[in-house]
Amino acid sequence: YPSLxxxxxxxxxxxxxxxxxxxxxxxxxVNISDDDLTVTPVKQxxxxxxxxxxxxxxxxxxxGIGMADKENxxxxxxxxxxxxxxxxxxxxxxxxxxHVVQRPDTYIGSVEPVTQRLxxxxxxxxxxxxxxxTYPPGLYKIFDEVLVNAADNHQxxxxxxxxxxxxxxxxxxxxxxxNGSGIPIELHKVEGVYVPELIFGHLxxxxxxxxxxxxxxxxxxxxxxxLANIFSKEFIVETNSKEKGKVYKQVWTENMTKCAExxxxxxxxxxxxxxxxxxxxxxxxxxxMDDDIIALFTKRVYDIAGCLAKGVKVHLNGDLIPIKSFQxxxxxYLAEKTPxxxxxxxxxxxxxxxxxxxxxxxxxxxxxxxxTMKGGTHVDHVLARVVKPLTEALKKxxxxxxxxxxxxxxxxxxxxxxxxxxxDSQTKETLT
Amino acid sequence: YPSLxxxxxxxxxxxxxxxxxxxxxxxxxVNISDDDLTVTPVKQxxxxxxxxxxxxxxxxxxxGIGMADKENxxxxxxxxxxxxxxxxxxxxxxxxxxHVVQRPDTYIGSVEPVTQRLxxxxxxxxxxxxxxxTYPPGLYKIFDEVLVNAADNHQxxxxxxxxxxxxxxxxxxxxxxxNGSGIPIELHKVEGVYVPELIFGHLxxxxxxxxxxxxxxxxxxxxxxxLANIFSKEFIVETNSKEKGKVYKQVWTENMTKCAExxxxxxxxxxxxxxxxxxxxxxxxxxxMDDDIIALFTKRVYDIAGCLAKGVKVHLNGDLIPIKSFQxxxxxYLAEKTPxxxxxxxxxxxxxxxxxxxxxxxxxxxxxxxxTMKGGTHVDHVLARVVKPLTEALKKxxxxxxxxxxxxxxxxxxxxxxxxxxxDSQTKETLT
Numbered sequence: 001y002p003s004l005x006x007x008x009x010x011x012x013x014x015x016x017x018x019x020x021x022x023x024x025x026x027x028x029x030v031n032i033s034d035d036d037l038t039v040t041p042v043k044q045x046x047x048x049x050x051x052x053x054x055x056x057x058x059x060x061x062x063x064g065i066g067m068a069d070k071e072n073x074x075x076x077x078x079x080x081x082x083x084x085x086x087x088x089x090x091x092x093x094x095x096x097x098x099h100v101v102q103r104p105d106t107y108i109g110s111v112e113p114v115t116q117r118l119x120x121x122x123x124x125x126x127x128x129x130x131x132x133x134t135y136p137p138g139l140y141k142i143f144d145e146v147l148v149n150a151a152d153n154h155q156x157x158x159x160x161x162x163x164x165x166x167x168x169x170x171x172x173x174x175x176x177x178x179n180g181s182g183i184p185i186e187l188h189k190v191e192g193v194y195v196p197e198l199i200f201g202h203l204x205x206x207x208x209x210x211x212x213x214x215x216x217x218x219x220x221x222x223x224x225x226x227l228a229n230i231f232s233k234e235f236i237v238e239t240n241s242k243e244k245g246k247v248y249k250q251v252w253t254e255n256m257t258k259c260a261e262x263x264x265x266x267x268x269x270x271x272x273x274x275x276x277x278x279x280x281x282x283x284x285x286x287x288x289m290d291d292d293i294i295a296l297f298t299k300r301v302y303d304i305a306g307c308l309a310k311g312v313k314v315h316l317n318g319d320l321i322p323i324k325s326f327q328x329x330x331x332x333y334l335a336e337k338t339p340x341x342x343x344x345x346x347x348x349x350x351x352x353x354x355x356x357x358x359x360x361x362x363x364x365x366x367x368x369x370x371x372t373m374k375g376g377t378h379v380d381h382v383l384a385r386v387v388k389p390l391t392e393a394l395k396k397x398x399x400x401x402x403x404x405x406x407x408x409x410x411x412x413x414x415x416x417x418x419x420x421x422x423x424d425s426q427t428k429e430t431l432t
Numbered sequence: 433y434p435s436l437x438x439x440x441x442x443x444x445x446x447x448x449x450x451x452x453x454x455x456x457x458x459x460x461x462v463n464i465s466d467d468d469l470t471v472t473p474v475k476q477x478x479x480x481x482x483x484x485x486x487x488x489x490x491x492x493x494x495x496g497i498g499m500a501d502k503e504n505x506x507x508x509x510x511x512x513x514x515x516x517x518x519x520x521x522x523x524x525x526x527x528x529x530x531h532v533v534q535r536p537d538t539y540i541g542s543v544e545p546v547t548q549r550l551x552x553x554x555x556x557x558x559x560x561x562x563x564x565x566t567y568p569p570g571l572y573k574i575f576d577e578v579l580v581n582a583a584d585n586h587q588x589x590x591x592x593x594x595x596x597x598x599x600x601x602x603x604x605x606x607x608x609x610x611n612g613s614g615i616p617i618e619l620h621k622v623e624g625v626y627v628p629e630l631i632f633g634h635l636x637x638x639x640x641x642x643x644x645x646x647x648x649x650x651x652x653x654x655x656x657x658x659l660a661n662i663f664s665k666e667f668i669v670e671t672n673s674k675e676k677g678k679v680y681k682q683v684w685t686e687n688m689t690k691c692a693e694x695x696x697x698x699x700x701x702x703x704x705x706x707x708x709x710x711x712x713x714x715x716x717x718x719x720x721m722d723d724d725i726i727a728l729f730t731k732r733v734y735d736i737a738g739c740l741a742k743g744v745k746v747h748l749n750g751d752l753i754p755i756k757s758f759q760x761x762x763x764x765y766l767a768e769k770t771p772x773x774x775x776x777x778x779x780x781x782x783x784x785x786x787x788x789x790x791x792x793x794x795x796x797x798x799x800x801x802x803x804t805m806k807g808g809t810h811v812d813h814v815l816a817r818v819v820k821p822l823t824e825a826l827k828k829x830x831x832x833x834x835x836x837x838x839x840x841x842x843x844x845x846x847x848x849x850x851x852x853x854x855x856d857s858q859t860k861e862t863l864t
Contacts, residue, residue, distance in 0.1 A: 087618050087627050093637040096528060186519050195519050205525040360836070404792070 096203045100230055101255075104283075108227050109137035111284050118373070119333065119364060120295035121302055128299065128332045133292045136284035142228040143297055144371075146176050146275050149225055151304050151369040153180035153273070154312050155417075163308075164315040165301050169289045174297075175276040182239035182273045185248045185264060194262055196248055200225050200237050200275075201259050225275065229256040231284075232277040239273040255280060300371065302332065307369050307415050326350045330413045333364060351382055352413040361407050365414040367421050378416045383407055528635045532662055533687075536715075540659050541569035543716050550805070551765065551796060552727035553734055560731065560764045565724045568716035574660040575729055576802075578608050578707050581657055583736050583801040585612035585705070586744050587849075595740075596747040597733050601721045604713060606729075609706040614671035617680045617696060626694055628680055632657050632669050632707075633691050657707065661688040663716075664709040671705040687712060732803065734764065739801050739847050758782045762845045765796060783814055784845040793839050797846040799853050810848045815839055 094102065104111050115134045122129045147165070154160040160180025167174050183196045191198050191205075198205050203226050229235040235252040247267030251260045281287060298316065305314035305321040306329025314321045323329050327342045330352040334340065340354030356362045365372045365379045372378070387403050387410075394401045526534065536543050547566045554561045579597070586592040592612030599606050615628045623630050623637075630637050635658050661667040667684040679699030683692045713719060730748065737746035737753040738761025746753045755761050759774045762784040766772065772786030788794045797804045797811045804810070819835050819842075826833045 087616050087620055088622050090616075090639050091620060091627055091630055091637065092639075093623055093630065093634060096636065099636050184519050184522075188519055188523060190520050191525055195523055198523055198525065202525055204528065204531050205523065207522050207524075 097230070097256075100203070100227065104138055104231075107223055108141040108231065111136055111138040113285065118296070119299060120292070121298040121332075122295070123298070126332075128302075133296060135293045135296055136286065138231065139279055139281075139284045139286070139293060140296055140300075142231050142277075142279060143174060144300060145224045146174075146228050146277065147300055147304060148369050149275075150176050150178040150273075151308060151312075153178045154308055155368075157181045158311065159271075161311060162313050162315070163304065166317055167289075167294065167297055169294055171278075172281060172289060173276065173278045175274060177272055177274040179270060179272045181243075181271045182241050183248075185239065185241050185244055185246050194248065194250075196237050196239055197250055197259070197262060200229060200235070200250070201252060201256060202226070226256070228275075228277055228279075231255065231280055233280045234276075234278045236276040237273070238276075240267045240271060242267075242269055242271045255283075302329065303366065303371055304369060305329065306332075307366050326413070326415050327352060330364075333411075333413075348417040350413075350415040353382075353386060354411050356409050356411040358411075359408060361409075362411040363414070365412070365416070367416050367418050378414050378418065379412060382412055382414050383410065386410065386412075529662070529688075532635070532659065536570055536663075539655060540573040540663065543568055543570040545717065550728070551731060552724070553730040553764075554727070555730070558764075560734075565728060567725045567728055568718065570663065571711055571713075571716045571718070571725060572728055572732075574663050574709075574711060575606060576732060577656045578606075578660050578709065579732055579736060580801050581707075582608050582610040582705075583740060583744075585610045586740055587800075589613045590743065591703075593743060594745050594747070595736065598749055599721075599726065599729055601726055603710075604721060605708065605710045607706060607708040609704055611702060611704045613675075613703045614673050614705045615680075617671065617673050617676055617678050626680065626682075628669050628671055629682055629691070629694060632661060632667070632682070633684060633688060634658070658688070660707075660709055660711075663687065663712055665712045666708075666710045668708040669705070670708075672699045672703060674699075674701055674703045687715075734761065735798065735803055736801060737761065738764075739798050758845070758847050759784060762796075765843075765845075780849040782845075782847040785814075785818060786843050788841050788843040790843075791840060793841075794843040795846070797844070797848070799848050799850050810846050810850065811844060814844055814846050815842065818842065818844075 100107050113134050113136050115132055117130060118133045119128045119130050120133055121127075150163050157180040160178050162179045164177040165175070183199065186195055187193070188195050188198050191202070193202070199207070203223070205226075206224070229252055232255065233253065235256065236249065238247065238249045240247045245267055246264055248262055248264050250262040252258060253260075279289075281289070286293075301314060301316045302321060302323065304312075305323040306326055308314070309323050309325050309329065314323075323332075326344075330340065330342070334354060338354055340352055342350075342352045344350050361383070363375050363379045365375055367376070367378055387406050390406050391401065391403045394406075532539050545566050545568050547564055549562060550565045551560045551562050552565055553559075582595050589612040592610050594611045596609045597607070615631065618627055619625070620627050620630050623634070625634070631639070635655070637658075638656070661684055664687065665685065667688065668681065670679065670681045672679045677699055678696055680694055680696050682694040684690065685692075711721075713721070718725075733746060733748045734753060734755065736744075737755040738758055740746070741755050741757050741761065746755075755764075758776075762772065762774070763770075766786060770786055772784055774782070774784045776782050793815070795807050795811045797807055799808065799810055819838050822838050823833065823835045826838075
């Protein structure tokens, strides 16, 4: 391949700020062709797909995108199979379930590991650290769906004041319990199944579809827990109703394809709901939950403890998480005695701002308990509110500092409850 | 609300670069509470929903997020309707179609206008300009789905060498034609309908599900054109088969709910497929296609002309777009004689790099013809390939310039064909 040369004709500003760019003129060859990172089939690890329908992943784990394909550099292979396919072979209509399994990235994000620089919980220092984390976003997502469901229960039933999470990396099992009022243990006359079976085992079901009531829950789309069920080897729902004195239990296996009859027994005196699931790691090219995914799960449990600090005590593997306020939570990210300003704007918004040590804007933000990794309108809104008056005040002092320069030195934390939020996708990385 | 003060104890570096931050110590009040931007119901404009199922939008057009709600500042309104709802009223199971209509943001992005700084085509200067554009992302998306389908046909059938787009803002109608081999005019024996009806009028259908063949098309998920159909008042498919000497035509109306029987007649001597649709603007709180959305549509037609410059001539409203190479396309973004380097890495990758005038990284990138607004792994990959050797070369010269500083001064254009790409969501803004 030809090499890439920066032309010497570049005329660049020579202020100190731009000094380095003059080096671009040294006609340094920068070969951007790619020999080591190629599109190669991935060895399937772990248990074979129970459904036998997941197609080979696109890229190797940990690898970037191959620009060249060793096998077949050029031209692009056109789809010209030797035997002409029939229209029935070429065109297919999928069920919703098949679509989830064949196109998981539309629903839970990539099932292949990606490496991203993220904030995670460090178990030694008990602080948040920003570091490279390699994890399958889809696995993170199914954990999150179940966790956010538990957190949402505090918005639906303010008496929900305890969430208990157990993560057993050895057994590969996760359980998440909340003590709010549970799911009605009643038969749904239209669908002919009990409500817990309907909302945990049937796609496109839920109680969050009506936008007539203003909702501040994170779940909205009716996929949520079902996605966790589909990508799990085993998925168990238990719910106890104080009012009815009943406890309901139901077990799904083999990626939601097998559903046992529920058992309904006389129950205890408290309300609670518990979901226990064993993610099907083979679907994520993993054999075992590793330190990175555990650090990420742990971070999310701390997130919920921070977002719901005013009303819910959160336990992880038996220990109460020692966070009493959103400010406590923010301090997990900051060196001791870092100056920062905190403001509880109202019952729906909490904001904390300090200086970014990175020289670029940093943000940790939540909308209805969902970690909006990439920020979104809630973060933009807070930044705009802070940056504009600062810029104006500086202008009055004859200092021509641009808004983006001020922005670059801020680290903002936002904990927002937004009514009927819209996200960029089911993966909800950005609030729109 | 309490005001937000920056504490005076901040100890900041005093290099010129950080000078402005000292002003933060002036204890300037920055009240981030929000009085003017509140969550208010939006007046429905235009024709009422034909389906009567779209719920009220979340935020006002053009408005940010309200931090406070004038009507009900606090506490958060809990959902406690007076009459207790039955489980049948509370829990619902939707059809796929109902889910698309009730949760459009999962499929096409927001149906409410957003304001974003984007590159669009300026009809006066005939160049791309970056400016604030107010548009409903969902409307952009349905146009794009149909356009990318036409572009994909060049990957499936290399003889596709012409795409013709007509946009009639007055009539509110769009048509997109390509001259590649069309959709088989055959009855699908399993589904019992003609193939064009199956793939344009039934959800979760398509020919792009198999990942066994390496595909470099943009469409993958089986929603595509159906979403355009659902969000259109009228949707017409015409396809002509040279081989069979037949032309097929079918018309859907009322958001895909009404489907007329197809007509099949003796056809002409060339292959072509044409989709003509009238977006249901009432679903996007619009009465008329305005300059912003037209500028964005036009940009996308130019994008396709740039991405497929080597093989396809693209016409817009009767005029051939004068782009003969990806380099020609990149020049639409640059002032005359801007120094830049162009490299055709191989048949699948083209890259163009120049200096960013903005002081921050700029990128215009495509994966399989899809405009990845937010970039993704393909852009990161190119940047990493360029930045790393530059950083190392500078280090050898004892210049300690950080990678992110170099990055901040680059403007990269990437035109990539990626095999079986994974995107962050159906809206495909980021390549994962």
